Amino acid sequence: MQLEIYSLTALKGQISVSLEAICDSYSSLLWDIEFYQCGCFEVYIAASPQNVSIFQRGRIVARSDDAQHFGIIESLQLETDTEKGDYLTVTGRFLACLLERRIIYPTITANGSYEDIVRKVLSCNAISAGIRNLPGFSMGTVSGDCWQNTARMQVSYDNILEWLYSLCETIGGSANVRLDGNALKCDLFSGTDRSLLQDENPHIVFSDAYNNLLSFSYAADDAVQKNFAYVLGCCGEGNARKRTTFCSGAEPTYLDRYEVYVDERNTTQEEDVTDAEYLEILKSSGAEHLVQPKTASESAIAAFSTQYQYNKDYFVGDYVTMEQKRFGLIQPRIQLIGMVESFDQNGRSLTPTFKEME
Structure with a gap:
């Protein structure tokens, strides 16, 4: 797998992109694709006058096997050492960072x-x-x-x-x-649902029973949860101030209810916006302030599994099933929200990040 380095030049309303170099001799590469945030990358390579001239801030780094993700170089770090050698660390984020x-x-x-x-x-x-x-x-x-x-x-x-x-x-x-x-x-x-809870797509199951789950850890925390929002707008004072509430699905009750106050005093009601429409605007803001119970699930999955291949059988954003049969723990529908691909002298490894769904 090669890295392609492109120059990026802005010409008023257009851009000009040209290939500057192809690199296949880096020491390590981290390629971090995220679903709910901008992904990033890191190239660790021996420092030479040629490499320093190739990897410049503002240039684009692409992979020969990935037509969807392109990184833009934002940071360079050069370290020289008479014993360990000279190395260049190149980091940046994908193009959404623009x-x-x-x-x-x-x-x-x-x-x-x-x-x-x-x-x-x-x-x-x-x-x-x-x-x-x-x-x-x-x-x-x-x-x-x-x-x-x-x-x-x-x-x-x-x-x-x-x-x-x-x-x-x-x-x-x-x-x-x-x-x-x-x-x-x-x-x-x-994302595409590939979990056991559907039958339209082939199932993707990571399990210790299938030898494609190398390690697994899980933690859950309800303390951060917010599932019912009181949203107050800009118009009126005291009890006359326009307000609404929002929750997802049935209204939670008793010990299952975790409330949050949302102050939308700066959300104005324009002349052409009716009261009903304004309340819908406030509800949208309330939805943004709801917080699901915090879960942490870290796993290492087999990079060269004969069952499922990353970016062929499943992708970041897809819903899969995770199970640890030894402890009787199953997450029937969990979303793959991030994947770090690592390439170094030890080969290729995959480090996924999952988010449990309701």
């Missing part, structure tokens, strides 16, 4: 599908925004039912990258920016 350079300005009130809301935010701040445009940036493909669900929301001054991934986590989708020739495409998508 959205971190913009905030949502001015206030946007949107009503429609989540796809339409994202399109409006990106258009007003990165695509059709004059000198605020991200050169060569546009919307790409959209897949997944979650992006067609509807909402009404008001958002202002949030960092776009943080806002987008927060929205993704709320609705269960994800976003990725990829290089497509001399263009940057922002794709919206969702």
